[in-house]
Amino acid sequence: MTDLEQYLHSYFTFDQTDLVKVSALFRRKTLNKGDYFLKAGKQCNQMCFIQSGMLRVYADVDGKEVTQWISTKGYFVADLSSLLFQTPSRWNMQALTNLEIFVIERAEYNRLGEIISKWPETEKLFLAHCFTMMEDRIFSFISMTAEERYQFFFEKNRELFNQVPLQYIASMLGMTPETISRIRRKQLQ
Amino acid sequence: MTDLEQYLHSYFTFDQTDLVKVSALFRRKTLNKGDYFLKAGKQCNQMCFIQSGMLRVYADVDGKEVTQWISTKGYFVADLSSLLFQTPSRWNMQALTNLEIFVIERAEYNRLGEIISKWPETEKLFLAHCFTMMEDRIFSFISMTAEERYQFFFEKNRELFNQVPLQYIASMLGMTPETISRIRRKQLQ
């Protein structure tokens, strides 16, 4: 079983037949560090599953990069709003490291419902899960201090600790790298 | 046509037959100012459509109320994660004013797919829309100052301006009422 199949199995509880049907729609691809999976302004016509490496999602705001999220092994990544509503994407998605992904095209993605009877139910739970992640993040912004938000983030995202340039983490958390650096020092003492 | 039907029609492009089928699953209900639609710790077993009035969604955090959102006329409201995953809700949902709503039970909601063939597609777009709203909000936290966030919020939510106690708006935006008060004064000058 590939990691993609493993993931589909454990997360969506697909059976063997469905697994094979679905994973056949993805093709394997590699990106080099610095390559783009998606550029802002373009339409997002693909979704990918990350097999290994890290992908940074960011926007350009007045010449400054604002990092929205960094996805790692086991994440499905796409600009959902661009993919589903066919609008231009606001996000750049750039490989932070060499990246192995499995890619599915929009057309194939949209055909999943015909191929697998339980897809609508699965997709609903997938989208609800994405929504819940966002809700948790918003809650962290309205109810926590910078320090608490930093803690909360790393408890949920261990794999990013000491793996990602601080400036990106800082931007995701809505603070500066200096602030994180000071939080870290404080916590060592 | 009720407002609910109007909304279903314009937003989801349901035809007349589907409209009737769907809106029959909702029952009309009124809540008095201060009543709860949902209490934290309970499971969310309903979704409602707001016909008139305002509903505040908040959590208790160490004895302090953190307002997550205030929904007005035309919103569908539920704790999606509790409704779909049957987990206890973290949110309280309280009527800020007298409230007219249309309520659908979880069981009925889950049967929509059997009743209307295009429901899975519709639900997908609905969930994606909810997701996008959250994404925009997160972006406002990581890329804007308190003042910009305040502006951004009111441009998108005119109906709440001068209608809702400042403390709730402030909490939603992750700042204090005093800060908003000062932003407002600054903008008059």
Next chain:
DNA sequence: CCATTTTCTTGATTTTTGTCAAGTAGCTTG
């Protein structure tokens, strides 16, 4: 392995925002 670049840390300072407290305005209700 060394030079260069990038990232991280630290300190000094400024800006922003929060906290506390007092006062004002506006509503509600008897």
Next chain:
DNA sequence: CAAGCTACTTGACAAAAATCAAGAAAATGG
């Protein structure tokens, strides 16, 4: 209408976080 609430504003001050600048550490690439 007056009393009592509640919500809002304002000021003084404190705390948090941003900014700027310099230096240290780490990673990168010949």
